[in-house]
Amino acid sequence: MNTTADAIIIGGGIVGAACAYYLSERGLAVHLIERDFPASGTSRACDGLILQWDKLPGAELSLGLASQKLWRDLAAELDAEIGFEQAGTIFLAEQADQMEAGKEKANALSASGQRAEVLTPGELRELEPELALDLAGGVLFPDDLQVDPRRATLAMLAAARRRGARITTGEAVLNFQRAPGDNPAITGVITPGGSIAAAHVICAAGVWSAEITQLAGLSLPIRPRKGHILVSDIRPKKIHHPLLEGGYATTVQLAAEDVQVALVAEMTASGSLLLGSSREFAGFDRRVSLAVIRAIAQRAARFLPHLAHSSVIRSYAGLRPWSPDHLPLIGPCEQAPGFYLASGHEGAGIGLAPITGKLIADWVTGAALPPYANAVLPDRFDPIKGSKTNVLI
Amino acid sequence: MTQQMILESIEINDQSVQASAGQSVAAALLAAGVRIFRHTPEERAPRSIFCGMGTCFDCLVTIDGIPNQRACMTRIQPGMRIRTIPNEND
Amino acid sequence: MKTTDLAVIGAGPGGLAAAITAAQAGLRVTLIDESPRPGGQYLRGTGRQATQSIPRAEQRTRAFLQQLPHPHIDLQTGTLVWGIDDRTLALHGPNGNFNLQAEQIIIATGGRELVPPFPGWTLPGVMTLGAAQILTKEYGLLPGKRIALAGSGPLLLAAASALLAKDARIIAILEATHPGAWLPHVNALWGNFNRLLEGNAYLRTIQRHKIPYRFGQTVIQATGKGQLEYIVTAKLDPRGRPVPGSEKEIAADTLCLGFGLIPNTELAQLAECQHEYSTTRGGWVPARDKYLQTSQPGIYAVGEAAGVGGADMALMEGQIAALAITRRFNQIPALQRQLRPLRRFAVMLNTLFAPPLALNTLASDETIICRCQEVRAGEIRQAVRQGNHTLGGLKNSIHIGQGQCQGRTCGPLLTRLIASQTHEPPEAAGQFRPRPPLKPISLGALAQEQRP
Secondary structure (H helix, E strand, O other), X not given: OOEEOOEEEEOOOHHHHHHHHHHHHOOOOEEXXXXXXXXXXXXXXXXXXXXXXXXXXXXXXXXXXXXXHHHHHHHHHOOOOOOOEOOOEEEEEOOHHHHHHHHHHHXXXXXXXXXXXXXXXXXXXHHOOOOOOOOOEEEEEOOOEEOOHHHHHHHHHHHHHHOOOEEEEOOOOOEEEEOOOOOOOEEEEEEOOEEEEOOEEEEOOHHHHHHHHHHOOOOOOOEEEEEEEEEEEOOOOOOOOOEEEOOOOEEEXXXXXXXXXXXXXXXXXXXXXXXXXXXXXXXXXXXXXXHHHHHHHHHHHHHOHHHHHOEEEEEEEEEEEEOOOOOOEEEEOOOOOOEEEEEOOHHHHHHHXXXXXXXXXXXXXXXOOOHHHHHHOHHHOOOOOOOOOOOOO | OOOOOOEEEEEEOOEEEEEEOXXXXXXXXXXXXXXXXXXXXXXXXEEOOOOXXXXXXXXXXXXXXXXXXXXXXXXXXXXXXXXOOOOOOO | OEEEEEEEEOOOHHHHHHHHHHHHOOOOEEEEOOXXXXXXXXXXXXXXXXXXXXXXXXXHHHHHHOOOOOXXXXXXXXXXXXXXEOOEEEEEEOOEEEEEEEXXXXXXXXXXXXXXXXXXXXXXXXXXXXXXXXXXXXXXXXXXXXXXXXXOOHHHHHHHHHHHHOOOOEEEEEEOOOHHHHHHHHHHHOOOHHHHHHHHHHHHHHHHOOOOEEEOEEEEEEEOOOOOOEXXXXXXXXXXXXXXXXXXXXXXXXXXXXXXXXXXOHHHHHOOOOEEEEOOOOEEEEOOOOOOEXXXXXXXXXXXXXXXXXXXXXXXXXXXXXXXXXXXXXXXXXXXXHHHHHHHHHHHHHHHXXXXXXXXXXOOOOOEEEOOOOEEHHHHHHHHHOOOOOHHHHHHHOOOOOOOOOOOOHHHXXXXXXXXXXXXXXXXXXXOOOOOOOOOEEHHHHHOOOOO
């Protein structure tokens, strides 16, 4: 069956859902295609922290701050429980040099209007009595947010649906429809259910975006960067803020390459504790590495000794869509008019989903764009073949 | 299988109890007349032993201060302190 | 790191038979079990009974057990296998964490009981047949004062017999199937006369105690304040649906339930063995070749973990796998011949006593299905109506299967709920994907450096 839409979104994770949300808000007829089920990919294999202090001042931080505001609006607008909390986060400094790094981040963020409070070891332990006694201190960022990524994805999709968006699940995009002749424009997609014609096709397929863009004859520098999470059952609650280790203190030697491990601890609404994190390139392998989860457990026990008695119930691995310059790819592709990218967010996908959706909506509707929109244009990888003159890693 | 008649002193909810050596914590609780092992986190529903073999995780009690221990998979030891999870709304 | 020629996981009949058979050929074997003593759930539920004779399978299992300690077998009890990476096992035992690198692995992790849910099934006092047997036989403790048993299959009578040996007051035994359904299966009894005799012995015991033993009936509700006080029984029509108007309320403080076993496949799944769905073998089972090797070279699966079939079959299979591993192939055909009638018998029992899908209608929308996370049937049925027809899809749209039991209890129930709603075959619902740790271990244990 052949149908039409104003905009097609490929991918039903949090970024795709945000695109659907903002595009449908502007009155466009949206059709989102998800090959599995909503939030079945990275959006349900990650933590839900929305940080600003991990972003470099400039385009990255501007994106982050704009998105933070949108998350606050969304929490009010979405008619569903999305686990939204202004939990703040605490940057933990194990050694003095990390403390210096923390203070730098505090200064950078204060300059942008975000609150930041440098903490002595005593002040740190007052906020978090369960922390080990020998840390160098920390920094509290009270404006950081937390959300349940899965619920938020489903809520945005539900809202989009109410505004007339069509959402197809269990179907993959088989190919693109092209304009006739030598015209490189993309005019729609072909799925097992039929073709859908649209003037705007947005790829929000996360780590699988490269598969999609290949159909359009473009290659993409987005690579999967694997992370692990442990889930621990802790009652009563033992920590009050999400806690993050400031640096990669631990490296796990695996056969393929070194894996970087740094503590991230986040309480969920249901009372379980998510413990991460790890970073490695392992292709699309989502098997849980026993050595890595051991290392995460060790970091957790180092910072929170009493956690030793909590039960680790399960673990999982997710794939972050890594981009070579640590900035996402958001916007139109000159090589394929009508085609847009909304991917490559690495570990910031949850936080940056709303601003991504809004920027895509701005691009599609021809609205005015903020200055930082340029920095995330896909065509900075020119042509989108994986190389760039200034690659920041 | 012959029954051991050696008794060990344990504590159930701060009360001293004599229990047969080698028993599981679940058996010791039931023998002491304690049928309700915990109340669930959300609805405070009472739970007790169900599968008896360590797969259902319903029989969770606190043993020597450590929560979430399967009563059916843990043997009693002399001096063990067992706590069931009360219904805080009672 | 510790190494071994053969790691056998599970020291029940299958695992014991495998370990001893392999050790006899000189292999270094590590035999691992989560329980403090070997013998599996099978021996926990055996011992002195009200019947006169000891079943053959129990005799053979004890014969294997008596060969421990064995110079070639490193017995690790109270030890959990919580992860696997290729052929390296992650273990947690009484002395802490350690890894074990095995040349070959035999998975003999047994099975667990299936209990279709109904209103009140989570009340204290409601438990499985296995739980009742363990309390009675292993600890000499009667689970209650007015005990009802309900379910289907041979375990029902075995549990009743165990309880009667301790002078339990059993007020009713309810077999959900109809005897008329048994007639087509008579030919499967050929070669299984000893099992028939066991069943007969249990029956005589029950008749002697004058206990109401009803066919085509089950419990449809359990009520009580804080614990079980009453059960409601009902007759079932030939399709397993409660007959309106047949309900009876009976005072009971204990209800023991069991409708057959589900294979414990979590380790085989984590090891990425291919699985297939078999209604005659208890559901999802690992695919195996004729030597019981799974799709993963060097990993074998035997006993209930690979298909429900009783201790006799587990003993045979344990031996076959060990003989294959030790390359004594000429000894295998004789065992395979003995296995055939056992398989036929198992298929008959599993078919005959399979709980009818209609039992899934017993759960009202308020009935808890996921016991760990307290998710009710209504929420699940709604999610299925919204198009979530797989366990993965359900787990994605509602919070389910992510508690301490990691879907062991609710997984088979969800499969049946989905099938009864969608009318698709049960295998279409897929499986939960196990991840390490296979059972919860403390963070401290996980963080521990490995023993050298």
